[in-house]
Amino acid sequence: MRQPMPFPMPPAMGRRLAAPLLVLALLAGCATRPPASDPEALAEYQQTNDPGEPANRQLYAVHQGIDKYLLRPVAVGYRAVVPEPIRIGVRNVLGNLRTPVILANDMLQGEPRRAGDTLGRFVINTTLGIGGIFDVAGKHFGVPGHTEDYGQTLAVWGVGEGPYIFVPVIGPSNPRDLVGFGLGILADPLTWFGQGVVVDALTYSRTGATVVDTREALIAPLDDLERSSIDSYATLRSVYRQRRAAEIRNDPTRAAPSAAGGTGFGVGTGEAPQR
Amino acid sequence: MHPISRRGLLGAATLLAPALSGAARAQTDIGRASAFIQTTGQQLVAAINDQSNNLAARRQKVAAVLRHAVDVEGVGRFIIGRWWRNASAQEQQEYIRLFDETLVRNLSARFGEYQGVRFSLGRTQQRTEDDVLVNTVIERPNSPPFSLDWRVGDINGQPKIVDVIAEGTSLRLTQRSEYSSVIQRNNGQVGALLQAMRGQIQQLAAREQGR
Numbered sequence: 001m002r003q004p005m006p007f008p009m010p011p012a013m014g015r016r017l018a019a020p021l022l023v024l025a026l027l028a029g030c031a032t033r034p035p036a037s038d039p040e041a042l043a044e045y046q047q048t049n050d051p052g053e054p055a056n057r058q059l060y061a062v063h064q065g066i067d068k069y070l071l072r073p074v075a076v077g078y079r080a081v082v083p084e085p086i087r088i089g090v091r092n093v094l095g096n097l098r099t100p101v102i103l104a105n106d107m108l109q110g111e112p113r114r115a116g117d118t119l120g121r122f123v124i125n126t127t128l129g130i131g132g133i134f135d136v137a138g139k140h141f142g143v144p145g146h147t148e149d150y151g152q153t154l155a156v157w158g159v160g161e162g163p164y165i166f167v168p169v170i171g172p173s174n175p176r177d178l179v180g181f182g183l184g185i186l187a188d189p190l191t192w193f194g195q196g197v198v199v200d201a202l203t204y205s206r207t208g209a210t211v212v213d214t215r216e217a218l219i220a221p222l223d224d225l226e227r228s229s230i231d232s233y234a235t236l237r238s239v240y241r242q243r244r245a246a247e248i249r250n251d252p253t254r255a256a257p258s259a260a261g262g263t264g265f266g267v268g269t270g271e272a273p274q275r
Numbered sequence: 276m277h278p279i280s281r282r283g284l285l286g287a288a289t290l291l292a293p294a295l296s297g298a299a300r301a302q303t304d305i306g307r308a309s310a311f312i313q314t315t316g317q318q319l320v321a322a323i324n325d326q327s328n329n330l331a332a333r334r335q336k337v338a339a340v341l342r343h344a345v346d347v348e349g350v351g352r353f354i355i356g357r358w359w360r361n362a363s364a365q366e367q368q369e370y371i372r373l374f375d376e377t378l379v380r381n382l383s384a385r386f387g388e389y390q391g392v393r394f395s396l397g398r399t400q401q402r403t404e405d406d407v408l409v410n411t412v413i414e415r416p417n418s419p420p421f422s423l424d425w426r427v428g429d430i431n432g433q434p435k436i437v438d439v440i441a442e443g444t445s446l447r448l449t450q451r452s453e454y455s456s457v458i459q460r461n462n463g464q465v466g467a468l469l470q471a472m473r474g475q476i477q478q479l480a481a482r483e484q485g486r
Contacts, residue, residue: 040357044455227478228381230471234456238449246443 030054049164050237056166060233063168067215071169072222075215089133091213095145096125096132097206101184105148109156114250117143147247150187151180155248164237169211172240308407308427309396311434315344316394316411323389334483337383346428346435347375353437354451355465358458362465370465373472380479391416405429406437 031053034041050056079087099122106115121137129136137143154176155161162175173181185191190206193199229235322336351374352359362370397410407427414420426438426445439446454468461467 044357048452224385227482228475229453230468230475231453231456231460235449235453238452239444242444242448243442 048237049161049241051163052165056164057233059168060166060236063166063171066168071211071215072219074212075219078212079216079219087213087216090209091217092125092129092135093132094206094210094213095135096122096129097190100189101150101187102146102148104187105150105153108153109148111250114146114148117146118148121145146250149177149180150183151177151244152248154180161241161244164241166233166237172236177244304407304429305400308434309409311344311427312409312411312425312436313396315340315436318344320392320394323392331483334383338379341379341382342375344436345378346430346437347371347378349428349430349435350378350437350447351375353447354454355468356451356455358455358463358465358468361458361463366465366469369469370472373469373476376476377472377479380476380483384479384483389413389415397422408440 031045031051033051034045036042082090099118103115103118103122106112106118120141121143124137124141124143125132125135128134135145138145159176161177165173165175165178167173167178170178170181190203225235225239226232318340319337322333322340325333325336328336348371351371354374355362355370359367393414395412395414397412400408400410405428409425409427411423411425412420413423421441424440425436426440427434428437429435430437437447457468457471458465
């Protein structure tokens with residue numbers, strides 16, 4: 001039962017989408033807070049942590065449209081056309097490119113062992129794994145990947161998550177994880193590495209590949225969720241918040257997701273695809 | 276599973292129990308819970324991988340094992356939570372019936388696809404005073420192994436599964452949130468949930484037919 005979503009998107013696309021989405025959110029308004037005379041309802045309202053639910057549901061509907069007509073078909077096509085070994089290679093390269101950010105967050109959370117794992121993986125996979133195509137560290141040295149991001153670091157430092165937010169294309173999130181997502185882009189050395197047409201093209205290719213790879217990994221889990229839930233918005237919200245909590249406490253039973261994740265579902269580290 | 280080997284497993288678990296650290300009462304609980312999960316898991320794996328049966332028969336076997344092992348009514352009551360009181364006696368009865376069917380169909384549809392599945396007990400730990408969390412590792416061909424935690428409660432002296440936790444996500448917490456959302460959005464009408472559940476069961480049934 002592997003789940004959920006999000007995709008990083010290019011900043012330009014974010015800017016173009018932001019204004020209309022904000023208007024939509026404001027029009028939709030807020031969820032009604034239950035009165036203090038109904039303590040059970042109030043407790044549930046606080047537990048759900050979604051005061052902007054009406055707006056979030058509209059944004060979710062927008063996302064579902066984008067997903068149905070663009071993201072999912074592209075992911076299904078990618079799976080059909082590109083042979084599996086190449087897809088694994090792409091996933092591993094993307095995972096390897098993410099290691100600087102994972103390493104920084106291992107260190108910021110004061111986890112020297114995990115930082116050592118991340119550094120070792122980067123060195124081994126970049127060299128023996130030929131630029132990260134093969135996960136040699138995971139397969140032959142027994143050092144599996146794990147995820148970290150700035151949202152998790154902020155959480156470890158005691159920053160609360162804030163209200164639940166659903167962002168189309170990116171997926172389920174909250175203010176803390178969105179800030180962490182932005183920091184992840186800003187603090188990534190590759191964001192600042194060089195300039196010009198070639199670098200821009202590479203940056204956009206990486207973003208595009210990340211979106212497609214992530215959605216491809218989520219074909220079965222999201223189909224499953226759609227099928228087994230009578231309110232997929234509420235299910236996704238609950239799953240996201242539980243998983244995020246498990247990621248933050250570095251739950252040892254939880255393997256890293258293999259594909260990329262945006263704000264909430266952690267960043268992937270490569271390895272075998274799921275079916 | 277034959278009764279003899281089940282006794283054997285329980286015996287083995289009892290012998291192992293003193294080797295594990297912890298208080299005496301907790302040991303028995305953990306040992307009993309993990310033996311129960313081991314037995315149930317082996318029954319499930321046997322049912323799923325039984326090549327002499329077709330898919331429909333395999334699913335039926337899986338459903339039978341699940342109905343025996345899961346505290347269906349307790350889980351259903353947990354999931355509907357505070358809305359139980361809003362329901363009429365008739366709605367309560369129908370809810371439990373629909374919940375049983377949804378749960379078993381959903382799980383057996385999922386497990387029914389796990390051909391070639393293998394499972395083993397992972398580390399076991401006691402999480403709360405009432406329940407034991409039993410960790411298992413599920414392996415499927417061509418897939419990375421994943422970890423599944425079973426929450427085992429004591430229901431009238433019998434160990435029963437009360438929750439399944441995958442990657443930090445509790446099935447019953449997720450479903451509780453889902454059902455409550457449906458009822459809330461329909462002005463607290465439990466009938467709306469029942470209708471949605473009926474629709475979902477129809478879809479699941481149609482899908483099983485289509486295979």
